[in-house]
Amino acid sequence: MAKNKKSETVDKKTVIEQSNELFDFNGVWDYAPSPEGTSHVKLKERYDLYIDGKFVAPSSGKYFKTVNPATDEELAEVAYGNEQDVDKAVKAARVAYETVWSKLSAKERGKYIFRIARLMQEKARELAVVETLDAGKTIRESRDVDVPLACNHFFYYAGWADKLEYAFPNRKTQALGVAGQIIPWNFPLLMAAWKIAPALAAGNTVVLKPAETTPLTAMLLAEIIHESGLPAGVVNIVTGYGDTGAAIVNHPDVNKVAFTGSTNVGKIIQKAVAGTGKKLTLELGGKSxxxxxxxxxxxxxxxxxxxxxxxxxxxxxxxxxxxxxxxxxxxxxxxxxxxxxxxxxxxxxxxxxxxxxxxxxxxxxxxxxxxxxxxxxxxxxxxxxxxxxxxxxxxxxxxxxxxxxxxxxxxxxxxxxxxxxxxxxxxxxxxxxxxxxxxxxxxxxxxxxxxxxxxxxxxxxxxxxxxxNTYNKFDPTSPFGGYKESGFGREGGMHGLGAYLKFER
Amino acid sequence: MERLEILKTYKIFIGGQFPRTESGRYYSPMNKKGEALANMCLSSKKDHRNAVVAARKAFGSWSERTAFNRGQILYRIAEMLEGRKSQFVEELVKQGATAPKATAEVDLAIDRCVYYAGWCDKYQQVFSSVNPVASSHFNFSALEPMGVVGIIAPQTNSLIGLVSTILPVIAGGNSCVVLAAEQLPLCAITFAEVLATSDLPGGVVNILTGSEKELIDAFHAHMDINAVLYAGENDEHARKLEEGADCNVKRIIRYVGGLTKTTDESPYYINDFQEVKTTWHPIEHVGGATSSY
Known part of the structure; x- marks a missing residue:
């Protein structure tokens, strides 16, 4: 031990001496490039909609391009879902809710979600690289923040599935049915996890629309969900633009709308949902x-x-x-x-x-x-x-x-x-x-x-x-959401479950 | 010679005072027998605005009171209500209830005040959480009141619906602007007199009488109202509230059924008007130290 310590001090000294020669501390440091390899990532040329457990072409036959914002290079073509596709997805989600998902024991439901979390962890590197390619965010962030948090979110809510009665004392809870979810482009995979995980744990089925500029990791998640063997129709992912999202919000057979995005769009959704009885949560803008x-x-x-x-x-x-x-x-x-x-x-x-x-x-x-x-x-x-x-x-x-x-x-x-x-x-x-x-x-x-x-x-x-004394810290156990025009409802933690349940007093 | 009875002038309740409506207007609700109950203030949008200003002014100090103190004041409301029991029964009978029904309603209202008085310093413990985050932080989520709450009281009863909507809102530290039942408004103003003598700070509860149809837009359009509780029966009005709520992303919560049952009370009614706040507090992390002391 003592020997090691001694040699360490010697090494440190030489390193400092050397570095004084190598680096000019008065200027800006320059680093050698250290790019993350992308060879293990195989993107498809074209991504279809994920509806009822199948990858299907959009009924309009239309696709849109998603590009790498750092290079302007085209990454893939993605299906442009329309009202008809959304209707198909909602119908699949309804059937899955009525015939499979609501019949399943809560324990088994949880096990599916655990399985999704594990598969995501296995494919974490691929998810991180694709997230960086599609969204432009740094690989350090995708790798160390977005993807692990997304996996952990599924893992956290998986465990809640058979414990809901402990979250709301003296109240009977019930799933809402079909949840329509619209997510933004800033944390594409993480937002998908924030939406899908609690919805499934609470016993709902899902129709999710990723943002048009960042649809790829959601489609990789669709593949992971498919691989997990989750019953067909429990999660449906419909890519597209604002009109695709509007079709989800306005679909009469959706029981719950969850939206993360700008306050302006949130207000439009609040108005659109008025009087329909759909449960709504909004996670909107801020000026913190x-x-x-x-x-x-x-x-x-x-x-x-x-x-x-x-x-x-x-x-x-x-x-x-x-x-x-x-x-x-x-x-x-x-x-x-x-x-x-x-x-x-x-x-x-x-x-x-x-x-x-x-x-x-x-x-x-x-x-x-x-x-x-x-x-x-x-x-x-x-x-x-x-x-x-x-x-x-x-x-x-x-x-x-x-x-x-x-x-x-x-x-x-x-x-x-x-x-x-x-x-x-x-x-x-x-x-x-x-x-x-x-x-x-x-x-x-x-x-x-x-x-x-x-x-x-x-x-x-x-x-x-x-x-x-910290900032931008997130954790699956920690409820997140706003006051005033930043929206209502919480995501994460025990409080995040409330958004996907109805209560009998 | 028979003594001439002194008739009560029913006014509105804003900021702890009993002004008449600034509009000078009145309306005369009738009971089932077709007898006029009284000349009630037909409150205007300006009255509504004044009430919101009073409620906002009162919110800060009310929400910062200790939970214990709020409980004391809510219990005091029950005491004052008990003392005026006969007056409430009389008014309910005047409005068309039978004497036994009226007595039962007043009893239930008093007990409900006691019920929520007890919750003032307990619901936080039930609904808060310490969150085991994967970093060196003490992370907890606690409840905070939403702010100024607009309340449109049940239209089908006079007292119990009023108490059942106001009490959970103020137990949770909010202030409120209340529109009483349009056709059954007598108890609401008498209840305001109870509040005024219960150590409740002025402005925490403000009560207006008048037309739901006329004032519904004021409730959703006011930018300084944080949430609206609609306990009326009009689906069209409920939809209007939800549609108009987008101006400042108001929370709209609807209760149906008049809240007349003995089971229509729970801390979840308090929770409905609370925001969840999560705090990340750092924990000093000294290398080498472990918890196995």
């Missing part, structure tokens, strides 16, 4: 506050703010897009943030060194660039990272605005991109008021060394999730 107090561990906080807004290119509904810094440390924090921005790697999402990948689509890129212009025109000070970005594909430099007014659109509206607006505050009362001054209420972050202050703020911030 990340608050740094002067006693916070500043370096850790800066790292957390960077993670809060630049994680997944800022395509996160709970992104910490409004930073509030206590005045006494504002200059230091902003300087550190700018320095950190310059060291972020923007580029090939498949490269394991990359911090920020590609913007998901051309349309989203335009939206973000529009907001950057708005910020400038409103008089805020812009700082963009000096990093280089690839010429091809959709890339935006991490950006922050200082001197942002509370009324500014970049402080009020969801941008859904790598753009941070920074404001300052003096007192706790002031920051609580500013943080709550938004129609949204999804999440918030608090950075302080003081535990009692954390609990004070977590009770006063009107948001569904509050992170203290």
């Amino acid at each position: 506050a990340n608050i740094i107090f002067e006693d916070a561990p500043i370096d850790q906080a800066v790292e957390g703010v960077v993670n809060g807004i630049f994680f997944n290119q800022g395509h996160v509904c709970c992104a910490g897009s409004r930073l509030f810094v206590q005045e006494s440390v504002a200059d230091m924090v902003i300087q550190k943030l700018k320095d950190r921005l310059d060291t972020l790697y923007v580029g090939n999402p498949l490269d394991k060194n990359t911090d920020i990948g590609a913007i998901n689509s051309k349309a989203q890129m335009e939206t973000i660039l529009k907001y950057i212009e708005i910020g400038k025109n409103e008089g805020a000070d812009i700082y963009e990272s000096k990093c280089s970005i690839p010429k091809k594909g959709n890339f935006i430099r991490p950006t922050l605005f200082t001197d942002v007014a509370q009324s500014s659109r970049i402080a009020q509206e969801e941008i859904f991109g790598p753009v941070l607006s920074v404001q300052t505050f003096r007192t706790i009362d002031e920051v609580i008021q500013k943080a709550n001054n938004t129609p949204f209420g999804l999440a918030a972050g608090v950075w302080t060394d003081k535990g009692s202050r954390i609990f004070n703020l977590t009770t006063k911030l009107r948001a569904g999730v509050v992170w203290a």
Whole structure:
């Protein structure tokens, strides 16, 4: 032991000496490329709809292309499902619910879900690579966050299937029937897991529509579900555009609508579902506050703010897009943030060194660039990272605005991109008021060394999730969802089951 | 000479005060025999707005009261109600109930107040959770009130429906704006007098009388109402509420059946007007230390 220790110190010293020669610590580090291999991934040229346990062509015969946003290369063709296809899927889900799934014992139901979780774990690497190719998110994120969380979500809810009576004391629960689910493009596989796993555990059957720019991992999930032997029709996946989603929402035989996406579309769905008796949960947009107090561990906080807004290119509904810094440390924090921005790697999402990948689509890129212009025109000070970005594909430099007014659109509206607006505050009362001054209420972050202050703020911030000295943390056991215009209902944890059950009092 | 009876002027209840409707309008609901009950305030949209302002103002301090204190105040409501029992029975009879039925309804209403008083400091324990996340965090989900709740009380009864909708909402720390039963409004205003003498802070409960048809749009269109409880019987109105709720993603919850049964009470009625908040609190993680001390 002692011997080892000695040699270790020697090695460390030489390494440091060597590195002083190799690296210029005053400049930006450069890494050798380290791309994740894609040879083990075999994408099909064309993906069909998954309805009633079969992969079937869309009734219109139409397909649309899905591209890699980092290279603009076409990845595959995907079926464009229409009203007729949705009707077929809902009918299959209804039959599966009536004849198979509701008849099955809860224990057996759970075992199917466990099996799906295991198969996903076995194919985790393939899922991660395809997620990165299709969505533009970094491989580090797909590999370490999205895919494991998705697997774990299935694993978590699998265990609930035969334990529902413990979640709702003194109440009889019952499945709703057919759940229509529409998911966004920012966490394609993870959102599919958040939707499908609790729905199945609660005893429902499912018709799911992935986002049009990111349908591939949902189709790989369909293949996994098929491989698991899940009875035909229990899960149906219909790819397409907004009209495909509308067909699901408006289908008269759907008992439950679950939607994750923008507040604007959420409001349209709330109106569409009115008076139908369909149960509805909405997980919508946000403009979440990340608050740094002067006693916070500043370096850790800066790292957390960077993670809060630049994680997944800022395509996160709970992104910490409004930073509030206590005045006494504002200059230091902003300087550190700018320095950190310059060291972020923007580029090939498949490269394991990359911090920020590609913007998901051309349309989203335009939206973000529009907001950057708005910020400038409103008089805020812009700082963009000096990093280089690839010429091809959709890339935006991490950006922050200082001197942002509370009324500014970049402080009020969801941008859904790598753009941070920074404001300052003096007192706790002031920051609580500013943080709550938004129609949204999804999440918030608090950075302080003081535990009692954390609990004070977590009770006063009107948001569904509050992170203290961390940000963008997710866990299958942890309920997630918003207040106010960020939607209603929770996903994850015991509370997430309520969205897929009806109760007899 | 016979003494001339003093008739009660029924007014509305906003911010702990009893103003007349700002509109100066009235309506005269009739009982089954065709006798006019009283001249009731025909509340306007402006009254509704004033009530929402009062409710929002009261929300902060009410929701921050200790759960124990809220329980004390709700129990006080039961005490005050008990003391005025005969007055409520009288009004119910005037509105058309038989004396035994009226007595039963008042008894049930009082007991329901006691029931929810007891829940004030318990439902949190039933519905909260500590979540075993796979990281070094103490993660818990607790309930918080939604904010200002609009309540359209059951139209088929006067007192028990009112109590059954208001009590779970305020037990959970919300404030509310209530529209009483249009044709059976007497008890609602007398109940407001009970509330006004129960240490309940002004503005936590605001009660309007008037037309559901006229005010239904105000309930879904007001941007500072967080949720609406519809306990009326009109499907068209329920649909209107749900359709209009998109302006600020209001939560619309509907109860049917008037809540008149002895079983129409549960902590799930409180839960319906709660948000789930999840907090991730860091746990210091010192290398080397294990739990096998």
